[in-house]
Amino acid sequence: MTARLLAAALALGLMTTPATAQETPAAADTAPRDWSQTLRQDATGLHAIIVDSHPGIHDTRNPEFRAKVDAGLALALQRAETTTDTGGWWWAMRAFVAGFDDGHMQIGMKDQSGFPTRWPGFLTVYRGADQVVANRDDADANAPPLGAKLIDCDGVPADRLAADRIGAFRGRWFLESQHVQFGDWLFMNASNPWISEMRACRFQSDGQTKTWTLNWR
Template identity: 30%
Template sequence: MMVAAWTTSALAADANDWRRTAETDLDAMHDILVANHPAMVVAKDSAPFRAWLETGRVEAKKLLPAVRDELTYFDLLRFYAGGFRDSHIGAYWLKDPGRLKRPYIWPGFNLAWAGGGYIVTDHPPDTALPPAGAQLVACDGVPATALAHDRQERNGQDLTLDSQRRRHAFWLLWAGEGSLFLPPLKACTFTLSGGGPASSYALTYRPTKADSRPAPPARAQFGLSRWGQDGWWIGAPDMASDQAWKRTLTAVKTHLQAMRRARTVVVDVRGNTGGSGDFAYALANLLWGADMVNAGKPDLGPVVYRASRLNRDQLAAYLPQMKEINVQTGSAAILRRLLARYDEAIAAGRTTFTEEAPGRNQPLRPPPNPLRGQVIVLTDGACVSACLDLVDLFLALPNVRQAGTETDADTIFMEMTKAPLPSGHAGISFGHKAWVERPRGSNVSYHPTPGLSWTGNPADDAGERAWLAKAAGATP
């Protein structure tokens, strides 16, 4: 009895420690954003940020009584960060990531987002489970839409984007041990694909298995390859791998004349979650030539930087990391000039400084398009940040179409700053500059060109390639 009493007391004390830690780090997240985020000092697209900054902290503090360990501590921080609906604002773990692996259980079947509803996916025959094709109506009296809000939007997902609904539907009914947002459900009602009244099914949770989880979505593979009889395929799964980009750009340069004569060039950015937009311009300048890119690129307008010591020091840390491609595009020189602007603004006590958009040097007439065929940008729901910069640029150039599935979205607040929180367990990331006149507004995604939407299995790479050849009129 003495051991049991001591254990209970120790667990209660540990839970109190995590609650205090969560509250301290939550307040620090708030204060870091106030002192360093550009939405505090620009009007464009800043209203949602400012509204959640305070109300979100209040809502997060209501969750403090449920915090009892490091997993629920991080749930709370992620709830606050996710409420900004800004893909560049996030909480990240600083300790051993294995400690955040939460056990999950599932009800023996999964869901997919299709046709505006949550549909049961194929599963082994079992009359205790809703049949494949049945549509979720409600669980425990909560309608499907509200259920998704409670279990997924409060857990950091943005379900205003169809791409995120598709990506996260699979796990809607899963439960996480001790999760603030994913408790087990008792019963759900479904309408069956053949019609008739809704049917109720009791949920029986069980441990997950290898086949419980979906196959990972297809991802681009870095490099240049031939595609069919008269096409080329450029794989770009990220915007950060300097050496991989160097090899890819070298290959494009080697085969450039053949690519310019080709019927189709595919730029595959599936799985690309961003990095540096310099790579997009390096590729476009090769394919079309710098004059055409300069004439056609979107006019992003001026950039407003939030002048703070934290943002300045974060930018300075990038300088030693500059690689060959970045040097070729002049990024190192630009960064040094920005650091001087930061130092000047901070010394003068200013909270911002503005970099005007560079002049276009427009030619007397647009140069002829050197590419004979079409360019297809193949996207999926992972595409965000610098990947979206690539899509911005390429869709502004001649004879380019988007295929695949809807992209993710971001805000006008870009270029990452990271800062540890007082506990040392986690940190916060956010954008430190604002594209106040960017043509694409905050949280606007890109949808494929009509007729070029892939509705098949996200994991079926071969199927998607074969479909694209037919849909785009390419020669297989």
């Protein structure tokens, strides 16, 4: 099976039932389902497909691939122990796939609008290597100004924040195109229980650095 066919199998096979549930966003969060067991089944199924069909398993120039596959499954199964909702299932599966850094391996849902999403009143995007405020709630006096450059949050540097909170769930974070496409997710939490909401961040603006306490809603 080619990598493209593998991606199709994931999109149309393993993910069919949960993805269909997302077609009705209002029902996605309330429909009764054992999401812990769903994650176990989907992660185990994905692992089996990769071991059976992915060329990386047989690539002698990539001897670490099998260990990466097994580690991805182990993390997903660990997360299944505490998964209680759609968000836990979805982001755990996204992280599993993202861990391969393979653009041919993708999973998706027809509609992700059913995920409640929180933000602290502003969003950042990449401008070159910097992450700067590009959108803010004008009514929120406690949001950093437009153009302010992110330094760190809770003591974690900006580049590491993005890698851990976006790249780990999107993959191929070494590509600038990924930064451009998904960089504005740093200050959005779409029901992802595997990341915590940052409490305080430092931004640089007009030559001064200031700490801002975040008000998530």
